Every structure is written in C-alpha cells, then in structure tokens.
Amino acid sequence: MAYLTIVINTILVFFISNAYLFNKSYAIKTPTILMIFLISLFIVINIFPSLFAKRLNDKNLYKIRNGYRLLIVFFANLLLCSGIYLFSIIKYNVDIKVLLINLLIIILVLNIVFWNGIIRVYLFSEQLGIRYRFVGLLVGLVPIVHLVMLVKIIKICRNEVEFENNKIIINIDRKNKQVCKTKYPLLLVHGIFFRDFEHLNYWGRIPDELIKNGATVYYGNHSSSLSVKDSAEELASRIKDIIKETNCKKVNIIAHSKGGLDTRYAISNLGMDKYIASLTMINTPNHGCVFADYLLNKAPDGLKEAVAKSYNFALKKLGDKAPDFIAGVTDLTSSEVEKMNEKMPASPKVKYKSYGSVLKKATGGRFPLNLTNNFVKLFDGKNDGLVGIESFPVYDDFTLIESPFKRGISHGDVIDLNRENIPGYDVREFYVDLVSDLKDKGF
Secondary structure (H helix, E strand, O other): OHHHHHHHHHHHHHHHHHHHHHHHHOOOOOOHHHHHHHHHHHHHHHHOOOOOOOOOOOHHHHHHHHHHHHHHHHHHHHHHHHHHHHHHHHHHOOOHHHHHHHHHHHHHHHHHHHHHHHHHHHHHOOOOHHHHHHHHHHOOOOOOHHHHHHHHHHHHHHHHHHHHHHHHHHHHHHHHHOOOOOOOOEEEEOOOOOOOOOOOOOOOOHHHHHHHOOOOEEEOOOOOOOOHHHHHHHHHHHHHHHHHHHOOOOEEEEEEOHHHHHHHHHHHHOOHHHOEEEEEEEOOOOOOEHHHHHHHHHOOHHHHHHHHHHHHHHHHHOOOOOOOHHHHHHOOEHHHHHHHHOOOOOOOOOEEEEEEEOOOOHHHOOOOHHHHHHHHHHHHOOEOOOOEHHHOOOOOOEEEEOOOOOOOOOOOHHHOOOOOOEOOEOHHHHHHHHHHHHHHOOO
8 A cells, every 4th residue: 555655646646646747748638627636646746755655663754754755756857758758859759848837836736745754764864864964955956966866865754664663663562561670770871972962872872772771770979080990989879869760779780891990899899789780781891991901091181281271171071970082092001901800809799790792884873983993993893883793702601792794783872872763783683682681581
C-alpha cells in the first residue's frame, strides 16, 4: 500500500504538470470539472502524502515519512517530465510556445512538491544532521550532484523511519517485562571536558531508552575537568547523596572514558566499594594515552597555560566551580595512569566490566575524532579516535565492541554523542542489553 500511494501520487503530479501539453499537442482533453478535482487531490496529497499508508507510532516519524515520499514523487516526476519533453521534441516537433508554457507549469508544480518535502525532512529528521543539511543546501544548484544528494537524503530518511519505528515496536512489546529494572539504580558518569546538562545530554538517547525499559537513572553531575582524585571525591559525595535520597544502599555505575578512572579511584581509595554494586567502564583509558604524554611534554608551557586558562574560564561560566584543565589531562597520560593503577586494585565487593571500541576508518568518525584517529594511531596503535585498544582492558573481564562495517565505532559513538544510527551497531540496544544483564545477575 505504501508504494501504491507513491505511484498514485507520482502519476497525479505527472498528469497535472503536463495537462497543458497533452491538451495542445496530444489531443488528450481534460474536462474542467475533472481538472478541478485533480488539482484538489494534488493539494490533499501535498498535505497528507501518506493518506492511505499505515500509520506510524510517532508523529515526527510520520512527518519525516511524508517528507521523503514527496521527494520520491518529485524525483520520479523530474525524470518522467524530462522524458516526455524529449519525446515531444524529437518525435512530434511540438510548438516551442506550448513547451515553454508547459515548462513553467512543471516548474511550479514540482517546486511545490519539492519544497513541501525538503522542509519536512529538514525540520524533523535527526539522522540528516548538520552535515547533510549543509551539503544539501550547498549543492542544491549543482546539476546531477544535487540529484545524487537528493537520493542520499531520501535513503537516510527512509532508513531512519524504518529503524526508529521498529525500535518503538520492540519497546512496546517488552514494556511489561521491564528488562532494565535493576535492583540498584544506575549512575551515569561522564568523561573529561563535558558536563551533565539538562537539555544537552552527554549520553544522547541512551537514558530515555533505559528508562522506557524500567531503569532508574541518575547522573554524576561532577566537574568537567579535574584530577582523578578530585573527580573521585565529587563522585563519592554524589553517590552518598543518591543513597541518602533513595535509601537504595548501592548504585550500579556506567562510566565513560575518564569517568571510569574516577570511579575506580573512588572504589579503591575512598571506601566507595560498599556503595557500588557494579562498575561498567565504556572506552576508559585504563592504561592511559601515550599521545597525551607526547603532547604535554612537547607543547610549549605558554601554549598549555593559554589553553588551560581559556578552558577553565569557559567552564566556570558553564557551572564548574574550579575546573583544572592541566590536572585532568595529566591524569590521562600513560605514565600517570600506570602509577595510579598500583593504587587502584579491584575490590571483591564490586562487579567490574570494561568495554572498548575501534574506529577502523578515520573518515567514518565525526569531528574531531576523524582528525585525531590517525594521530593517536602513531602512539597508541588501533584506537577509537582518542584511546588505544590496549588501554581498555582491566580486571580481566573485557569485551571489544565490534561492527561488521568498515567505519568502526568511535569514542563518541559509544555514548550516542551524535545521535547517529550506525549500521551494525545499535548503541541504545547495546545499553539495554548491558543493563538487562546486570538485572539478570541480581544487581
């Protein structure tokens, strides 16, 4: 039925676009009352392009589907109208005046369809992102290239609608199972250079997906850049506040990047093992980053001080009380982390698990990880754009997150930083499975 609707809409637009040509050159007369009906129907399908199609489970997805279907109708008619013009010129030698008038009608009709479709997908699609929106505008007037881009936009939006609608169906089907309703609440701990903002979630769409499946979620709310020791102290205070507020006795922590080091320190040195049931580390540099040693050793003191001063000033404005750029970066160096590892043994009271990923192709990652990937490779080997693969494993239980595609998975992909649906890696489902496993094991 979905494709039938597109076919009907395509035929309708094609006939309206060329009614004048058919009437003047092909003796295909259209009664006035029929033409009024067809134009009325044209208006209706531009308002409701999926009028006879199956309803979706989300209003935004419905709008995106309407948009990309109008773009399909536009693209199909662009080809059909070009074909009828060539046929009319070569085979029938149609009067040039008729062709020009009909061309104006085609331009008007197809512009209505195109802008109706492109505005919808630009307004409501998440997967187009800034990149495809910008490139689409940039090449909009470049012949052939703009059609290639249009096909790409249609494909992205179609995949987005199918993927997101299937996720909604999956969550509806398992809603009563509450697969993420763990014994202890979840505490999500961010990495360096970020904060937990109310309207710009560090963890992308992950928390909402976990909550839909029964999880109780809290955030670290700690500073963006401090030494591991100072960050651990902030986390310890946060954990105690959550326990006091909820009487939950313990928390399950999922920590990304430096957040894993901060939590390990809190467990081993601040007595937090009695309050933490499990620690799951996502792309944590458990053995540091060799490239960070190189940069700190080679960069002029003046440059380091200027960058630190600018960063600390900006983050104070965003809520940090006393950010310390240099201390945070220093504690990510390989030399410093290896020293800390001697003071951070595993606690028998805590279940540990670590994950890591590899960005196989630099151009596959988003900025700035697409730029850093090859540089980091010089010092740390295969990496996720920031952390080398050898730095992830700690306390034995380690799993490499793999993708069957050439792109790989970056340091930002594992926390849904760009809200991107990556082929071969459903980041939201990864976390649902992770938390579901904690629930099954009694945590």
